[in-house]
Amino acid sequence: MTDQNATFGNRGNRDASVVNTKGMGTIDGTRRSGPVGAGRAGDPFLIGESMTGGYGKGADILHDCTISVEQGQIAVIVGPNGAGKSTAMKAIFGMLNLRQGSVRLNGQDITALNPQDRVKAGMGFVPQVNNIFPSMTVEENLEMGAYIRRDDIRATMEQVYDLFPAVAEKRRQAAGELSGGQRQQVAVGRALMTQPQVLMLDEPTAGVSPIVMDELFDRIIAIARSGLPVLMVEQNARQAMMIADKAYVLVQGANAHTGTGKELMQNDEVRRTFLGG
Amino acid sequence: MDFLNALVVFLNFVFIPAAAYGAQLALGALGVTLIYGILRFSNFAHGDTMAFGTATVILLTWGLQAIGITAGPLPTALIALPFGIALTALLVLGTDRAVYKFYRRQKAAPIILVMASVGVMFVMNGLTRLLIGVDEYRFDDGARFIMDVRTFREMTGLPEGLALRSTQALTLVVAVIVVVVLFWFLNRTKSGKAMRAYSDNEDLALLSGIDPERVVRLTWIIAAGLATIAGTLYGLDKSFKAFNYFQILLPIFAAAIVGGLGNPVGAIAGGFLVAFSEVAVTYPWVKVVGYLAPWYEPGGLMQLLGTEYKFAVSFVILIVVLLFRPTGLFRGKSV
Numbered sequence: 001m002t003d004q005n006a007t008f009g010n011r012g013n014r015d016a017s018v019v020n021t022k023g024m025g026t027i028d029g030t031r032r033s034g035p036v037g038a039g040r041a042g043d044p045f046l047i048g049e050s051m052t053g054g055y056g057k058g059a060d061i062l063h064d065c066t067i068s069v070e071q072g073q074i075a076v077i078v079g080p081n082g083a084g085k086s087t088a089m090k091a092i093f094g095m096l097n098l099r100q101g102s103v104r105l106n107g108q109d110i111t112a113l114n115p116q117d118r119v120k121a122g123m124g125f126v127p128q129v130n131n132i133f134p135s136m137t138v139e140e141n142l143e144m145g146a147y148i149r150r151d152d153i154r155a156t157m158e159q160v161y162d163l164f165p166a167v168a169e170k171r172r173q174a175a176g177e178l179s180g181g182q183r184q185q186v187a188v189g190r191a192l193m194t195q196p197q198v199l200m201l202d203e204p205t206a207g208v209s210p211i212v213m214d215e216l217f218d219r220i221i222a223i224a225r226s227g228l229p230v231l232m233v234e235q236n237a238r239q240a241m242m243i244a245d246k247a248y249v250l251v252q253g254a255n256a257h258t259g260t261g262k263e264l265m266q267n268d269e270v271r272r273t274f275l276g277g
Numbered sequence: 278m279d280f281l282n283a284l285v286v287f288l289n290f291v292f293i294p295a296a297a298y299g300a301q302l303a304l305g306a307l308g309v310t311l312i313y314g315i316l317r318f319s320n321f322a323h324g325d326t327m328a329f330g331t332a333t334v335i336l337l338t339w340g341l342q343a344i345g346i347t348a349g350p351l352p353t354a355l356i357a358l359p360f361g362i363a364l365t366a367l368l369v370l371g372t373d374r375a376v377y378k379f380y381r382r383q384k385a386a387p388i389i390l391v392m393a394s395v396g397v398m399f400v401m402n403g404l405t406r407l408l409i410g411v412d413e414y415r416f417d418d419g420a421r422f423i424m425d426v427r428t429f430r431e432m433t434g435l436p437e438g439l440a441l442r443s444t445q446a447l448t449l450v451v452a453v454i455v456v457v458v459l460f461w462f463l464n465r466t467k468s469g470k471a472m473r474a475y476s477d478n479e480d481l482a483l484l485s486g487i488d489p490e491r492v493v494r495l496t497w498i499i500a501a502g503l504a505t506i507a508g509t510l511y512g513l514d515k516s517f518k519a520f521n522y523f524q525i526l527l528p529i530f531a532a533a534i535v536g537g538l539g540n541p542v543g544a545i546a547g548g549f550l551v552a553f554s555e556v557a558v559t560y561p562w563v564k565v566v567g568y569l570a571p572w573y574e575p576g577g578l579m580q581l582l583g584t585e586y587k588f589a590v591s592f593v594i595l596i597v598v599l600l601f602r603p604t605g606l607f608r609g610k611s612v
Contacts, residue, residue, distance in 0.1 A: 010386075012386065012388035013386050013387060013388055016538070017599060017603070018319040018387075018391050019317065019318055019319070019386070019387035019390075020313050020314065020318070020538065020539060023476065023477050023479055024317060024387070024479055025384075025478075025479025025482075025489070026480060027479075027480050027483055028384065029381075029479070029488075029489030029490060030378060030489075093484075115484060116486055116489075119484060119485065127480065127481065127484065130481060132478070132481070133473070133477040133478050133481060133482075134478070135473070135476075136470070136474065136477060143467075143470060144471070144474045144482070144485045144487070145485055147486050147487050148485075148486035190481075190485065194485070194486065
């Protein structure tokens, strides 16, 4: 809800005979991209460096936060509720105003790009919720993922179906009719269709059963092993750290601990505060 | 024989006029439902967009006639139509730039866009009147009838006549073509799917690299096209008067809501439902009943409502639908 709506208690937006609030966006699609700068020597593949900023004109949520992921690795962001994990992800994707810091991808400074152009620059993003087109079929969802591509997408589509056989069977069904786990698979599949250079997942296992969660983690590892770097936010800190090449613990929008997953698992403070002993 | 006569009277006075009127409403409702589904508000300016579009088509038609270009048996307006659509598209794109884009950037509540569209409606209202005036204009030329009453009587020997005006046939043919093309576009082409994706989930469409402003522009162009076609067909069939186009907004909204807002199939069904109800309720049935049940002598014309009450029909349909099936006959987006 925008500030404006909140002020008026969302009055006037409830009459569905004149307004359609379903699927309404929060990202400003009218923003134009700025110029792409040069990266810095020795950068990781993707880095959001000393990011400070928040949503709109609101207070800062991130404070000098740095997140990066190397080629072929899995990086996870963990932390308590409200630590700014998803916000950090969105900042890297250009969905909030950065007052300081920069985002650099593959030797380019993309801080000034809008989200649409970051997709074209090679970033794939799977939001936590509302990450499918519910009234479109699974196949159409994947086609939309490949919207920016001009070449033949069938091979990629077959790869996605191979990766997620469960959704392959339902390719003609509306994605909104699938189960939670299958929807997540469609969502990840949609992002893969872009053939991104880096995949960003915002809590891919939120709200799915433990079995489905394990399966999703397996798939994500498989994706990373195929050479595609993965950056993800995860609630299930323990499991996430086990598969992470690099883990970031955020607290109140700032980096609290950084290291390989194993290192952090052995860190007493991290265990006490986030992993429950 | 009596049954045939009743059927002919029914076809001549109810079915054919209602079908043509229904096709015009359906095309109008398609535009409304498209804007509701994709741009997320009910566009009150749609009726006046139709008026503006038709006015440009009329002016172009006069221009073409003046330099001696006609379409033979077909109305000259058909030649002027593509240019009228282009001009109307320019106008709505300009309006979007000047008015709606500001609110879109603010992520304003859709109700604000609805209210803005009421303002746009008044401006377009005035613009159309400045452009062509407030009078009633007829601009149909070419062959008037495909089948007239006398030919039909001579052919069949029935006392009752059946007329099929060329504008009515044209309306139905054009409507079918437009609907087929629109559905093909929305379901089969990349741009059409992008529009549906944007309607489903704006943010995710953006994250898939779909340029939202391009979707918005496409939607306005298609809506302008639908509005101009619907308005021109309506004007050819009846006559053009700017005020009538303002009034037709109500049945169009009723049609879109009855069918289920945001659902193109619903808009078409709704258009015909509203048109048939309107004509059936305001038609004096005494002649049909006279043929079917000659023993029965009704006291009056057997007209449920006077024609001046035809807009009440749309209102009643609207209220009944909103009370008992707010999502419309076909599941729309307002679920």
